[in-house]
Amino acid sequence: MLTRLVLATASMNVAMAVTSAMSTLVVADRLNVGASGLPNTAAVLGTAAGALAVGRLTDRLGRAGALRLGYATAAVGGGFALFAAAGAWLGWLFVGMAMLGAGNASALLSRYAAAELAKPDRRTTAMGTVVGGGAAGAVLGPLLLEPARHLGLGTAAGPFVVATVAAAIACAVTFGLRNGEPERESPTRLEGTQTWGVRVGGVAMLVTQLVMVLFMTAVPIHASQHGQGLTQLGVMLSIHILGMSALAPLTGWWIDRAGPRPAMLCGLLLLSLAGMLMAFGHAFVVALFVLGYGWNLCYLGGSAVVFRSVPSHVSRSTVESALEAVAWGASALATATSTWLFAIGGFGLPAALSLFVIVGAFALILAKNRRNSSCGQQDPTSTTSPAARTTT
Numbered sequence: 001m002l003t004r005l006v007l008a009t010a011s012m013n014v015a016m017a018v019t020s021a022m023s024t025l026v027v028a029d030r031l032n033v034g035a036s037g038l039p040n041t042a043a044v045l046g047t048a049a050g051a052l053a054v055g056r057l058t059d060r061l062g063r064a065g066a067l068r069l070g071y072a073t074a075a076v077g078g079g080f081a082l083f084a085a086a087g088a089w090l091g092w093l094f095v096g097m098a099m100l101g102a103g104n105a106s107a108l109l110s111r112y113a114a115a116e117l118a119k120p121d122r123r124t125t126a127m128g129t130v131v132g133g134g135a136a137g138a139v140l141g142p143l144l145l146e147p148a149r150h151l152g153l154g155t156a157a158g159p160f161v162v163a164t165v166a167a168a169i170a171c172a173v174t175f176g177l178r179n180g181e182p183e184r185e186s187p188t189r190l191e192g193t194q195t196w197g198v199r200v201g202g203v204a205m206l207v208t209q210l211v212m213v214l215f216m217t218a219v220p221i222h223a224s225q226h227g228q229g230l231t232q233l234g235v236m237l238s239i240h241i242l243g244m245s246a247l248a249p250l251t252g253w254w255i256d257r258a259g260p261r262p263a264m265l266c267g268l269l270l271l272s273l274a275g276m277l278m279a280f281g282h283a284f285v286v287a288l289f290v291l292g293y294g295w296n297l298c299y300l301g302g303s304a305v306v307f308r309s310v311p312s313h314v315s316r317s318t319v320e321s322a323l324e325a326v327a328w329g330a331s332a333l334a335t336a337t338s339t340w341l342f343a344i345g346g347f348g349l350p351a352a353l354s355l356f357v358i359v360g361a362f363a364l365i366l367a368k369n370r371r372n373s374s375c376g377q378q379d380p381t382s383t384t385s386p387a388a389r390t391t392t
Contacts, residue, residue: 001117002126004177005110006133008071011170012107013134013241015074015100015163016043017141018148019081021237022159023097024220024339026085029156037217037339041332042094044213046077046101047108048329054105055321063113063317064177067106071171074103078164085156096160103167105324107134111300112320113177115307121256124304128252131300135245137166142234142241149230197309200365202323204264204302206330207361211271211354212295213331215278215347216240217338219288222347239285243292251300260301260308261365267297268362272355279351 023039050070057066077099084093111127118126141162148158219240223233255263271294277287306323310316341349 001178002114002129004173005114005130007173008067008170009107009110009130009134010137011166011173012071012074012103013137013245014141014144014166015078015170016104016107017138017237017241018144018159018166019043019078019097019100019163021142021145021220021233022085022156023081023093024217025224026093026156027090028221028224030090033221033339033343035339036221037335037337039093039097040213040217041335042097043101043104044328044332044335046098047104048101048325048327048332049098050102050105051109051321051324051328053102054109055317055324058317058321059315063116064174066317067110067113067177068171068174070102070106071167071174074100074106074167075164075171077102078160078167082157082160082164085160100163100167101328103170105321105328107170108324109317109321111303112307112317117178123307124255124260124300125249125252127303127307128248128250128255128300130248131252131296132245132248135242135248138241138245139238141166142237145230145234195309197305198319198323200264201260201302201305201309202326203361203364204267204298204305205323206327207357208267208271208295208298208302209327209331210334210357211275212244212291214334214338214341214350214354215275215291217335218342218347218350221339221342236285236288240288240292243289243294244296245292247293248296248300251296255301255304260304263297263301264305264365265362267294267299267301268358270294270297272358275347275351275354275358278347281347 020040020043023043024036027039028036050073054066054070057069060066061069077096079096080092080099081096084090084096111130114126114130115123144162145159148162151158151161216237219236220233223236228236251263270290274287274291274294277283277290306320307316310319338350341353
Protein backbone atom coordinates (compact mmCIF):
# COMPACT_ATOMS: atom_id res chain seq x y z
CA MET A 1 0.00 0.00 0.00
CA LEU A 2 2.85 2.36 0.78
CA THR A 3 4.20 1.68 -2.71
CA ARG A 4 0.95 2.88 -4.28
CA LEU A 5 1.09 6.09 -2.26
CA VAL A 6 4.69 6.66 -3.33
CA LEU A 7 3.95 6.04 -7.02
CA ALA A 8 0.94 8.35 -7.00
CA THR A 9 2.90 11.09 -5.23
CA ALA A 10 5.83 10.73 -7.63
CA SER A 11 3.56 10.95 -10.68
CA MET A 12 1.77 14.01 -9.36
CA ASN A 13 5.11 15.63 -8.57
CA VAL A 14 6.07 15.21 -12.23
CA ALA A 15 2.90 17.04 -13.24
CA MET A 16 3.41 19.91 -10.81
CA ALA A 17 7.11 20.33 -11.54
CA VAL A 18 6.70 20.74 -15.29
CA THR A 19 3.60 22.94 -15.13
CA SER A 20 4.94 25.20 -12.38
CA ALA A 21 7.96 26.22 -14.44
CA MET A 22 6.35 26.21 -17.88
CA SER A 23 3.23 28.18 -16.90
CA THR A 24 5.46 30.92 -15.49
CA LEU A 25 7.30 31.21 -18.78
CA VAL A 26 4.09 31.08 -20.85
CA VAL A 27 2.56 34.03 -19.00
CA ALA A 28 5.83 35.96 -19.05
CA ASP A 29 5.88 35.57 -22.83
CA ARG A 30 2.20 36.31 -23.52
CA LEU A 31 1.66 38.98 -20.85
CA ASN A 32 4.64 40.26 -18.82
CA VAL A 33 7.16 39.24 -16.18
CA GLY A 34 5.22 40.89 -13.38
CA ALA A 35 2.19 38.67 -14.06
CA SER A 36 4.17 35.48 -14.54
CA GLY A 37 3.60 34.31 -10.97
CA LEU A 38 -0.19 34.23 -11.38
CA PRO A 39 -0.47 30.66 -12.76
CA ASN A 40 1.34 29.35 -9.69
CA THR A 41 -0.97 31.49 -7.56
CA ALA A 42 -3.89 29.66 -9.16
CA ALA A 43 -2.19 26.32 -8.44
CA VAL A 44 -1.59 27.28 -4.82
CA LEU A 45 -5.19 28.39 -4.35
CA GLY A 46 -6.29 25.17 -6.02
CA THR A 47 -4.12 23.24 -3.57
CA ALA A 48 -5.71 25.05 -0.63
CA ALA A 49 -9.25 24.45 -1.90
CA GLY A 50 -8.34 20.89 -2.85
CA ALA A 51 -7.02 20.19 0.63
CA LEU A 52 -10.32 21.25 2.18
CA ALA A 53 -12.27 19.18 -0.34
CA VAL A 54 -10.11 16.09 0.15
CA GLY A 55 -10.45 16.46 3.91
CA ARG A 56 -14.24 16.63 3.75
CA LEU A 57 -14.48 13.78 1.28
CA THR A 58 -12.24 11.59 3.42
CA ASP A 59 -14.99 11.29 6.03
CA ARG A 60 -17.37 10.06 3.28
CA LEU A 61 -15.17 8.15 0.85
CA GLY A 62 -12.21 7.19 3.03
CA ARG A 63 -8.63 8.31 2.45
CA ALA A 64 -8.19 6.31 -0.75
CA GLY A 65 -11.35 7.55 -2.48
CA ALA A 66 -10.70 11.17 -1.59
CA LEU A 67 -7.10 11.06 -2.80
CA ARG A 68 -8.15 9.40 -6.04
CA LEU A 69 -10.74 12.09 -6.77
CA GLY A 70 -8.11 14.80 -6.29
CA TYR A 71 -5.81 13.12 -8.81
CA ALA A 72 -8.67 12.73 -11.31
CA THR A 73 -9.42 16.46 -11.03
CA ALA A 74 -5.77 17.19 -11.76
CA ALA A 75 -5.80 15.06 -14.90
CA VAL A 76 -8.75 17.05 -16.28
CA GLY A 77 -7.03 20.29 -15.29
CA GLY A 78 -3.92 19.27 -17.19
CA GLY A 79 -6.04 19.06 -20.31
CA PHE A 80 -7.34 22.61 -19.81
CA ALA A 81 -3.80 23.93 -19.30
CA LEU A 82 -2.64 22.10 -22.41
CA PHE A 83 -5.43 23.72 -24.41
CA ALA A 84 -4.28 27.19 -23.34
CA ALA A 85 -0.59 26.49 -23.91
CA ALA A 86 -1.38 25.34 -27.45
CA GLY A 87 -2.69 28.84 -28.25
CA ALA A 88 -6.25 28.97 -26.88
CA TRP A 89 -7.58 31.53 -24.42
CA LEU A 90 -5.00 32.08 -21.68
CA GLY A 91 -7.66 31.90 -18.99
CA TRP A 92 -7.84 28.14 -19.44
CA LEU A 93 -4.28 27.98 -18.13
CA PHE A 94 -5.35 29.43 -14.78
CA VAL A 95 -8.36 27.09 -14.58
CA GLY A 96 -6.13 24.12 -15.36
CA MET A 97 -3.48 25.12 -12.83
CA ALA A 98 -6.13 25.45 -10.11
CA MET A 99 -7.42 21.95 -10.92
CA LEU A 100 -3.88 20.58 -10.91
CA GLY A 101 -3.63 22.04 -7.42
CA ALA A 102 -6.33 19.62 -6.27
CA GLY A 103 -4.08 16.75 -7.30
CA ASN A 104 -1.19 18.40 -5.51
CA ALA A 105 -3.33 18.49 -2.36
CA SER A 106 -3.87 14.73 -2.66
CA ALA A 107 -0.14 14.17 -3.03
CA LEU A 108 0.60 16.28 0.03
CA LEU A 109 -2.06 14.68 2.21
CA SER A 110 -0.84 11.22 1.22
CA ARG A 111 1.76 11.50 3.97
CA TYR A 112 -1.00 11.30 6.58
CA ALA A 113 -2.48 8.26 4.84
CA ALA A 114 0.94 6.62 5.12
CA ALA A 115 1.13 7.48 8.83
CA GLU A 116 -2.23 5.83 9.48
CA LEU A 117 -1.05 2.65 7.77
CA ALA A 118 2.23 2.50 9.71
CA LYS A 119 3.16 1.18 13.15
CA PRO A 120 3.05 3.82 15.92
CA ASP A 121 6.84 4.12 16.25
CA ARG A 122 7.35 4.47 12.49
CA ARG A 123 4.66 6.93 11.51
CA THR A 124 6.93 9.87 10.70
CA THR A 125 9.27 7.50 8.88
CA ALA A 126 6.29 6.44 6.74
CA MET A 127 5.49 10.10 6.07
CA GLY A 128 9.09 10.66 5.04
CA THR A 129 9.02 7.63 2.77
CA VAL A 130 6.07 9.03 0.82
CA VAL A 131 7.65 12.48 0.58
CA GLY A 132 11.01 10.99 -0.32
CA GLY A 133 9.54 8.52 -2.77
CA GLY A 134 7.97 11.42 -4.57
CA ALA A 135 11.46 12.79 -5.13
CA ALA A 136 11.89 10.60 -8.20
CA GLY A 137 8.95 12.27 -9.92
CA ALA A 138 9.78 15.71 -8.63
CA VAL A 139 13.34 15.48 -9.93
CA LEU A 140 12.32 13.85 -13.20
CA GLY A 141 9.68 16.48 -13.98
CA PRO A 142 11.96 19.48 -14.58
CA LEU A 143 14.36 17.32 -16.60
CA LEU A 144 11.48 16.57 -18.99
CA LEU A 145 10.99 20.23 -19.88
CA GLU A 146 13.44 20.15 -22.78
CA PRO A 147 12.53 16.68 -24.16
CA ALA A 148 8.85 17.65 -24.06
CA ARG A 149 9.54 20.21 -26.76
CA HIS A 150 9.81 17.35 -29.25
CA LEU A 151 6.30 15.99 -28.77
CA GLY A 152 5.19 17.88 -31.88
CA LEU A 153 3.02 20.39 -30.03
CA GLY A 154 5.52 23.19 -29.54
CA THR A 155 7.74 24.22 -26.67
CA ALA A 156 4.89 25.49 -24.47
CA ALA A 157 2.38 22.69 -25.00
CA GLY A 158 4.64 19.64 -24.67
CA PRO A 159 5.21 19.84 -20.90
CA PHE A 160 1.47 20.04 -20.30
CA VAL A 161 0.98 16.78 -22.21
CA VAL A 162 3.45 15.20 -19.77
CA ALA A 163 1.56 16.70 -16.83
CA THR A 164 -1.81 15.41 -17.97
CA VAL A 165 -0.53 11.87 -18.45
CA ALA A 166 1.31 11.94 -15.10
CA ALA A 167 -1.80 13.05 -13.19
CA ALA A 168 -3.83 10.29 -14.87
CA ILE A 169 -1.23 7.74 -13.77
CA ALA A 170 -1.42 9.05 -10.20
CA CYS A 171 -5.18 8.50 -10.25
CA ALA A 172 -4.86 5.00 -11.70
CA VAL A 173 -2.38 3.66 -9.14
CA THR A 174 -4.62 4.60 -6.20
CA PHE A 175 -7.16 1.94 -7.20
CA GLY A 176 -6.71 -0.90 -4.75
CA LEU A 177 -5.36 1.38 -2.03
CA ARG A 178 -6.94 0.56 1.32
CA ASN A 179 -7.83 3.03 4.04
CA GLY A 180 -5.96 3.38 7.31
CA GLU A 181 -7.53 3.57 10.77
CA PRO A 182 -11.08 5.01 10.55
CA GLU A 183 -12.33 8.13 12.31
CA ARG A 184 -14.53 7.13 15.22
CA GLU A 185 -16.39 10.25 16.31
CA SER A 186 -17.34 13.73 15.16
CA PRO A 187 -14.84 16.58 15.57
CA THR A 188 -14.54 18.06 19.05
CA ARG A 189 -12.67 21.01 20.48
CA LEU A 190 -8.99 20.47 21.23
CA GLU A 191 -7.59 21.68 24.53
CA GLY A 192 -4.31 22.20 26.37
CA THR A 193 -1.08 21.07 24.81
CA GLN A 194 -3.03 19.46 21.98
CA THR A 195 -4.25 22.89 20.87
CA TRP A 196 -0.71 24.22 21.03
CA GLY A 197 0.67 21.24 19.12
CA VAL A 198 -1.76 21.80 16.27
CA ARG A 199 -0.92 25.50 16.19
CA VAL A 200 2.85 25.06 16.26
CA GLY A 201 2.76 22.35 13.63
CA GLY A 202 0.57 24.56 11.49
CA VAL A 203 2.88 27.56 11.91
CA ALA A 204 5.93 25.49 10.96
CA MET A 205 4.24 24.28 7.77
CA LEU A 206 2.90 27.75 6.97
CA VAL A 207 6.23 29.54 7.37
CA THR A 208 8.26 27.00 5.43
CA GLN A 209 5.73 27.01 2.59
CA LEU A 210 5.68 30.81 2.42
CA VAL A 211 9.46 31.07 2.32
CA MET A 212 9.95 28.37 -0.29
CA VAL A 213 7.26 29.68 -2.63
CA LEU A 214 8.46 33.27 -2.27
CA PHE A 215 11.86 32.29 -3.67
CA MET A 216 11.06 29.48 -6.07
CA THR A 217 8.34 31.27 -8.04
CA ALA A 218 10.96 33.77 -9.23
CA VAL A 219 13.65 31.21 -10.08
CA PRO A 220 12.48 30.63 -13.70
CA ILE A 221 12.61 34.39 -14.31
CA HIS A 222 16.07 34.58 -12.72
CA ALA A 223 17.27 31.77 -14.99
CA SER A 224 15.77 33.38 -18.08
CA GLN A 225 17.37 36.74 -17.33
CA HIS A 226 20.77 35.05 -17.04
CA GLY A 227 20.42 33.39 -20.44
CA GLN A 228 19.80 29.90 -19.10
CA GLY A 229 17.52 27.62 -21.14
CA LEU A 230 15.04 24.97 -20.13
CA THR A 231 17.74 22.36 -19.60
CA GLN A 232 19.61 24.51 -17.08
CA LEU A 233 16.37 25.54 -15.41
CA GLY A 234 15.34 21.90 -15.14
CA VAL A 235 18.61 20.98 -13.45
CA MET A 236 18.25 23.81 -10.93
CA LEU A 237 14.68 22.86 -10.08
CA SER A 238 15.65 19.20 -9.76
CA ILE A 239 18.41 20.06 -7.29
CA HIS A 240 15.94 22.04 -5.21
CA ILE A 241 13.40 19.22 -5.28
CA LEU A 242 16.09 16.74 -4.27
CA GLY A 243 16.61 18.87 -1.19
CA MET A 244 12.86 18.81 -0.52
CA SER A 245 12.40 15.08 -0.91
CA ALA A 246 15.49 12.90 -1.24
CA LEU A 247 16.42 12.90 2.46
CA ALA A 248 12.83 12.74 3.71
CA PRO A 249 13.02 9.07 4.86
CA LEU A 250 16.07 9.95 6.96
CA THR A 251 14.29 13.01 8.33
CA GLY A 252 11.29 10.88 9.30
CA TRP A 253 13.54 8.34 11.02
CA TRP A 254 15.23 11.16 12.97
CA ILE A 255 11.91 12.70 14.04
CA ASP A 256 10.58 9.35 15.26
CA ARG A 257 13.59 9.12 17.57
CA ALA A 258 14.46 12.70 18.54
CA GLY A 259 11.05 14.36 18.29
CA PRO A 260 9.84 17.05 15.87
CA ARG A 261 11.28 20.12 17.64
CA PRO A 262 14.95 19.72 16.61
CA ALA A 263 13.91 19.16 13.01
CA MET A 264 11.72 22.27 12.94
CA LEU A 265 14.40 24.48 14.47
CA CYS A 266 17.11 23.18 12.13
CA GLY A 267 14.78 23.66 9.20
CA LEU A 268 14.18 27.30 10.08
CA LEU A 269 17.94 27.91 10.32
CA LEU A 270 18.50 26.33 6.91
CA LEU A 271 15.75 28.46 5.37
CA SER A 272 17.49 31.57 6.72
CA LEU A 273 20.84 30.44 5.32
CA ALA A 274 19.36 29.71 1.89
CA GLY A 275 17.74 33.13 1.75
CA MET A 276 20.98 34.90 2.54
CA LEU A 277 22.91 32.90 -0.07
CA MET A 278 20.36 33.72 -2.76
CA ALA A 279 20.16 37.39 -1.77
CA PHE A 280 23.93 37.85 -2.08
CA GLY A 281 24.26 35.66 -5.17
CA HIS A 282 26.59 33.13 -3.57
CA ALA A 283 26.47 29.38 -4.27
CA PHE A 284 23.06 29.68 -5.92
CA VAL A 285 22.69 25.98 -6.69
CA VAL A 286 23.71 25.04 -3.14
CA ALA A 287 21.16 27.54 -1.84
CA LEU A 288 18.42 25.83 -3.82
CA PHE A 289 19.24 22.49 -2.19
CA VAL A 290 19.47 24.03 1.30
CA LEU A 291 16.14 25.79 0.76
CA GLY A 292 14.58 22.47 -0.19
CA TYR A 293 15.96 20.60 2.81
CA GLY A 294 14.91 23.38 5.18
CA TRP A 295 11.40 22.95 3.83
CA ASN A 296 11.67 19.19 4.32
CA LEU A 297 12.64 19.48 7.99
CA CYS A 298 9.94 22.01 8.87
CA TYR A 299 7.18 20.35 6.90
CA LEU A 300 7.76 16.84 8.22
CA GLY A 301 8.39 18.16 11.73
CA GLY A 302 5.19 20.21 11.65
CA SER A 303 3.23 17.28 10.22
CA ALA A 304 4.48 15.00 12.99
CA VAL A 305 3.43 17.49 15.67
CA VAL A 306 -0.04 17.79 14.16
CA PHE A 307 -0.49 14.02 13.84
CA ARG A 308 0.61 13.51 17.46
CA SER A 309 -1.56 16.33 18.79
CA VAL A 310 -4.92 15.33 17.32
CA PRO A 311 -6.49 12.56 19.45
CA SER A 312 -8.20 9.60 17.82
CA HIS A 313 -11.72 10.77 18.75
CA VAL A 314 -11.27 13.91 16.65
CA SER A 315 -11.70 13.92 12.87
CA ARG A 316 -7.99 13.96 12.10
CA SER A 317 -8.47 14.42 8.37
CA THR A 318 -10.48 17.60 8.97
CA VAL A 319 -7.73 19.15 11.08
CA GLU A 320 -4.94 18.06 8.74
CA SER A 321 -6.66 19.32 5.60
CA ALA A 322 -7.62 22.62 7.24
CA LEU A 323 -4.00 23.30 8.20
CA GLU A 324 -2.86 22.33 4.71
CA ALA A 325 -5.39 24.73 3.23
CA VAL A 326 -4.24 27.57 5.49
CA ALA A 327 -0.57 27.01 4.60
CA TRP A 328 -1.22 26.91 0.88
CA GLY A 329 -3.84 29.63 0.92
CA ALA A 330 -1.45 32.01 2.66
CA SER A 331 1.37 31.11 0.30
CA ALA A 332 -0.84 32.20 -2.61
CA LEU A 333 0.14 35.72 -1.57
CA ALA A 334 3.78 34.73 -1.93
CA THR A 335 3.29 33.43 -5.46
CA ALA A 336 1.40 36.56 -6.48
CA THR A 337 4.06 38.92 -5.12
CA SER A 338 7.24 36.89 -5.69
CA THR A 339 8.02 37.96 -9.25
CA TRP A 340 6.94 41.51 -8.48
CA LEU A 341 9.34 41.71 -5.52
CA PHE A 342 12.06 40.09 -7.61
CA ALA A 343 11.56 42.66 -10.37
CA ILE A 344 12.07 45.46 -7.84
CA GLY A 345 15.02 44.21 -5.83
CA GLY A 346 16.13 40.74 -6.90
CA PHE A 347 16.17 38.10 -4.18
CA GLY A 348 17.04 40.66 -1.49
CA LEU A 349 13.43 41.65 -0.75
CA PRO A 350 12.15 38.05 -0.47
CA ALA A 351 15.10 37.28 1.80
CA ALA A 352 14.28 40.18 4.15
CA LEU A 353 10.60 39.24 4.37
CA SER A 354 11.48 35.58 4.91
CA LEU A 355 13.84 36.35 7.78
CA PHE A 356 11.07 38.27 9.54
CA VAL A 357 8.61 35.34 9.58
CA ILE A 358 11.34 32.78 10.31
CA VAL A 359 12.44 34.64 13.45
CA GLY A 360 8.83 34.78 14.63
CA ALA A 361 8.34 31.04 14.18
CA PHE A 362 11.64 30.25 15.89
CA ALA A 363 10.70 32.38 18.89
CA LEU A 364 7.26 30.75 19.12
CA ILE A 365 8.69 27.24 19.37
CA LEU A 366 11.31 28.17 21.97
CA ALA A 367 9.01 30.37 24.07
CA LYS A 368 6.29 27.74 24.34
CA ASN A 369 8.86 25.08 25.18
CA ARG A 370 10.05 27.13 28.17
CA ARG A 371 6.48 27.77 29.28
CA ASN A 372 5.58 24.07 29.17
CA SER A 373 8.68 23.19 31.18
CA SER A 374 7.92 25.79 33.87
CA CYS A 375 4.31 24.59 34.18
CA GLY A 376 5.22 20.90 34.27
CA GLN A 377 3.24 20.19 31.07
CA GLN A 378 4.05 17.52 28.53
CA ASP A 379 5.19 18.81 25.16
CA PRO A 380 3.74 17.32 21.95
CA THR A 381 6.98 18.13 20.14
CA SER A 382 8.89 15.69 22.37
CA THR A 383 9.17 11.95 21.76
CA THR A 384 7.02 10.97 24.76
CA SER A 385 4.03 13.31 24.79
CA PRO A 386 0.61 12.01 25.82
CA ALA A 387 -0.77 13.37 22.56
CA ALA A 388 1.55 11.08 20.68
CA ARG A 389 0.34 8.09 22.67
CA THR A 390 -3.30 9.07 22.22
CA THR A 391 -3.09 8.68 18.45
CA THR A 392 -1.57 5.21 18.71
